[in-house]
Amino acid sequence: xxxxxxxxxxxxxxxxxxxxxxxxxxxxxxxxxxxxxxxxxxxxxxxxxxxxxxxxxxxxxxxxxxxxxxxxxxxxxxxxxxxxxxxxxxxxxxxxxxxxxxxxxxxxxxxxxxxxxxxxxxxxxxxxxxxxxxxxxxxxxxxxxxxxxxxxxxxxxxxxxxxxxxxxxxxxxxxxxxxxxxxxxxxxxxxxxxxxxxxxxxxxxxxxxxxxxxxxxxxxxxxxxxxxxxxxxxxxxxxxxxxxxxxxxxxxxxxxxxxxxxxxxxxxxxxxxxxxxxxxxxxxxxxxxxxxxxxxxxxxxxxxxxxxxxxxxxxxxxxxxxxxxxxxxxxxxxxxxxxxxxxxxxxxxxxxxxxxxxxxxxxx
Amino acid sequence: xxxxxxxxxxxxxxxxxxxxxxxxxxxxxxxxxxxxxxxxxxxxxxxxxxxxxxxxxxxxxxxxxxxxxxxxxxxxxxxxxxxxxxxxxxxxxxxxxxxxxxxxxxxxxxxxxxxxxxxxxxxxxxxxxxxxxxxxxxxxxxxxxxxxxxxxxxxxxxxxxxxxxxxxxxxxxxxxxxxxxxxxxxxxxxxxxxxxxxxxxxxxxxxxxxxxxxxxxxxxxxxxxxxxxxxxxxxxxxxxxxxxxxxxxxxxxxxxxxxxxxxxxxxxxxxxxxxxxxxxxxxxxxxxxxxxxxxxxxxxxxxxxxxxxxxxxxxxxxxxxxxxxxxxxxxxxxxxxxxxxxxxxxxxxxxxxxxxxxxxxxxx
Numbered sequence: 114x115x116x117x118x119x120x121x122x123x124x125x126x127x128x129x130x131x132x133x134x135x136x137x138x139x140x141x142x143x144x145x146x147x148x149x150x151x152x153x154x155x156x157x158x159x160x161x162x163x164x165x166x167x168x169x170x171x172x173x174x175x176x177x178x179x180x181x182x183x184x185x186x187x188x189x190x191x192x193x194x195x196x197x198x199x200x201x202x203x204x205x206x207x208x209x210x211x212x213x214x215x216x217x218x219x220x221x222x223x224x225x226x227x228x229x230x231x232x233x234x235x236x237x238x239x240x241x242x243x244x245x246x247x248x249x250x251x252x253x254x255x256x257x258x259x260x261x262x263x264x265x266x267x268x269x270x271x272x273x274x275x276x277x278x279x280x281x282x283x284x285x286x287x288x289x290x291x292x293x294x295x296x297x298x299x300x301x302x303x304x305x306x307x308x309x310x311x312x313x314x315x316x317x318x319x320x321x322x323x324x325x326x327x328x329x330x331x332x333x334x335x336x337x338x339x340x341x342x343x344x345x346x347x348x349x350x351x352x353x354x355x356x357x358x359x360x361x362x363x364x365x366x367x368x369x370x371x372x373x374x375x376x377x378x379x380x381x382x383x384x385x386x387x388x389x390x391x392x393x394x395x396x397x398x399x400x401x402x403x404x405x406x407x408x409x410x411x412x413x414x415x416x417x418x419x420x421x422x423x424x425x426x427x428x429x430x431x432x433x434x435x436x437x438x439x440x441x442x443x444x445x446x447x448x449x450x451x452x453x454x455x456x457x458x459x460x461x462x463x464x465x466x467x468x469x470x471x472x473x474x475x476x477x
Numbered sequence: 478x479x480x481x482x483x484x485x486x487x488x489x490x491x492x493x494x495x496x497x498x499x500x501x502x503x504x505x506x507x508x509x510x511x512x513x514x515x516x517x518x519x520x521x522x523x524x525x526x527x528x529x530x531x532x533x534x535x536x537x538x539x540x541x542x543x544x545x546x547x548x549x550x551x552x553x554x555x556x557x558x559x560x561x562x563x564x565x566x567x568x569x570x571x572x573x574x575x576x577x578x579x580x581x582x583x584x585x586x587x588x589x590x591x592x593x594x595x596x597x598x599x600x601x602x603x604x605x606x607x608x609x610x611x612x613x614x615x616x617x618x619x620x621x622x623x624x625x626x627x628x629x630x631x632x633x634x635x636x637x638x639x640x641x642x643x644x645x646x647x648x649x650x651x652x653x654x655x656x657x658x659x660x661x662x663x664x665x666x667x668x669x670x671x672x673x674x675x676x677x678x679x680x681x682x683x684x685x686x687x688x689x690x691x692x693x694x695x696x697x698x699x700x701x702x703x704x705x706x707x708x709x710x711x712x713x714x715x716x717x718x719x720x721x722x723x724x725x726x727x728x729x730x731x732x733x734x735x736x737x738x739x740x741x742x743x744x745x746x747x748x749x750x751x752x753x754x755x756x757x758x759x760x761x762x763x764x765x766x767x768x769x770x771x772x773x774x775x776x777x778x779x780x781x782x783x784x785x786x787x788x789x790x791x792x793x794x795x796x797x798x799x800x801x802x803x804x805x806x807x808x809x810x811x812x813x814x815x816x817x818x819x820x821x822x823x824x825x826x827x828x829x830x831x832x833x834x835x836x837x838x839x840x841x
Contacts, residue, residue: 278807279643414799432818435778436811443642447800451647454796
């Protein structure tokens with residue numbers, strides 16, 4: 114019961130809506146994560162969450178469950194309800210006809226088609242509206258969607274695993290395995306939050322990874338300026354969608370026939386380096402809303418160089434590698450001045466058995 | 478009052494003894510840190526701690542304060558009291574004559590001249606003795622002393638400051654300043670826990686550091702295989718004790734006259750690399766019980782290579798440097814196989830403003 118929770122009533126029920134929303138993490142793309150709770154007399158009488166694009170919205174699901182009991186009740190939803198026809202009819206209409214008397218939301222929809230409009234419509238129909246409840250949490254929950262709507266680009270998370278002294282490999286260049294099985298499992302779990310995994314061709318050729326995620330068909334993106342990819346690699350074993358970015362000058366090398374349905378996008382490469390911004394923009398136009406960049410060092414470095422990093426996951430193993438030939442985790446051009454380094458805000462440091470995971474965001 | 482503390486009586490008062498002991502951290506060398514509490518009727522009636530070598534022992538101080546009230550009381554002390562004449566008379570004699578009826582100690586003295594002997598003497602005099610209370614904390618508190626007594630070598634702590642991707646410098650080789658002022662102050666504070674600070678000559682010539690600590694005259698140790706040190710460096714500004722390890726073949730270059738009293742120890746260097754074990758052994762014979770190794774990368778690497786590391790402090794700045802020319806924090810020979818990496822147990826991760834500090838111990 115919220116009365117014993119020490120929280121305000123609105124925060125208590127919004128927390129429930131947020132907890133529902135996150136259940137579908139990694140499954141709603143290109144839609145946001147939304148949870149809804151119908152409350153009456155201090156009790157949840159119905160609830161719902163958006164499970165997948167094309168499936169009912171959270172509000173619709175909760176109101177359907179509530180039925181006539183919704184009359185006079187309060188609706189909690191972590192994102193402003195829609196007022197436009199998408200794949201499903203607008204939620205505001207359903208809220209109005211349900212008899213709901215108060216709507217509490219965390220954040221307005223960053224989608225310019227909606228932003229604040231639903232609030233106005235609801236108020237016009239004499240429904241009390243409160244916004245901004247647990248807004249920080251709600252924005253973080255939908256950080257992918259916010260980035261998409263505001264910048265029309267995919268959200269970019271980068272991940273790397275390193276020793277405590279920042280090494281990706283030992284002094285013979287071997288990277289299997291710096292971190293423990295526990296850490297590697299956790300990394301795979303993170304992968305499935307995102308639409309696509311992205312790696313450079315060197316990583317593909319050297320480590321021959323599968324780049325799969327348990328229970329999800331990942332889009333796999335390969336940056337391959339010199340078009341060296343081959344059909345017999347593990348990434349092709351299980352797949353639905355592979356996109357290879359190849360250097361423009363390989364346009365006439367029609368390798369993609371052999372790549373069994375993988376899409377090849379030819380792009381200008383300067384000294385073998387693509388424009389990361391161009392790549393992200395091409396991916397967004399293909400409805401890829403989020404990218405999980407897994408390496409190697411060179412590819413990671415290029416994302417930092419281009420300042421195209423929205424979130425950073427660092428898996429750190431509790432060991433020292435040392436030496437002169439062990440690769441560092443992030444290469445690229447790098448910064449020539451400490452004061453121009455890519456600054457981060459540490460969000461949290463979690464222990465993962467003998468290793469730990471640092472989650473960080475770029476400093477604004 | 479211990480009755481409200483939720484702890485057992487013995488743990489409660491031992492905690493007080495430990496809290497007293499740590500007050501003299503960095504000041505008692507070559508002696509251990511010891512605190513003592515005299516308890517009667519559930520109250521502290523007297524207390525003391527060892528402040529400096531040559532000054533009274535903790536037990537002596539507490540018993541002196543207690544005077545006649547010590548009769549029938551209980552003495553808490555984090556280390557087994559001494560039973561031999563050192564610079565001060567043996568504490569067991571004082572305990573026996575004081576009328577103390579029970580002695581609680583955390584750990585037996587690792588010094589073979591004492592180990593368990595005082596316990597026997599006390600029991601022979603019908604004093605009840607309990608050992609092992611908060612033994613883990615007590616051993617950690619005196620980790621330097623335990624290392625000294627058991628291995629006849631200084632305790633070696635290494636410290637480095639790096640970016641999140643393990644870089645010591647930017648891509649132009651500049652290391653000022655990766656971490657924030659808060660972190661650098663914290664590092665200076667750590668320095669004064671130890672008897673000596675040790676750096677390689679490259680760091681001295683490149684960064685020209687002072688290597689001082691607030692409120693303490695540090696011994697400064699320089700590893701200088703090619704004897705390149707000069708008198709006009711900042712390390713010579715304030716000093717009491719500087720030891721320079723120079724390559725054996727420079728024995729006839731009598732530079733030390735110009736080094737104004739600094740001691741020069743000539744040692745064999747193989748390809749410009751000293752034996753770290755020899756260096757530590759030489760330092761121990763000069764009553765240096767603990768060394769704080771501050772770099773640079775090459776020197777740090779050599780300590781890891783030689784497995785002469787007892788504790789690791791990593792200051793990590795929340796930034797990414799990237800690139801190919803930025804130095805890594807630990808060099809040396811390094812490990813050629815991930816499975817042979819220098820494994821650590823993370824003790825704690827502390828936030829220091831925007832940076833953080835990882836404290837770790839070698840995995841046993």
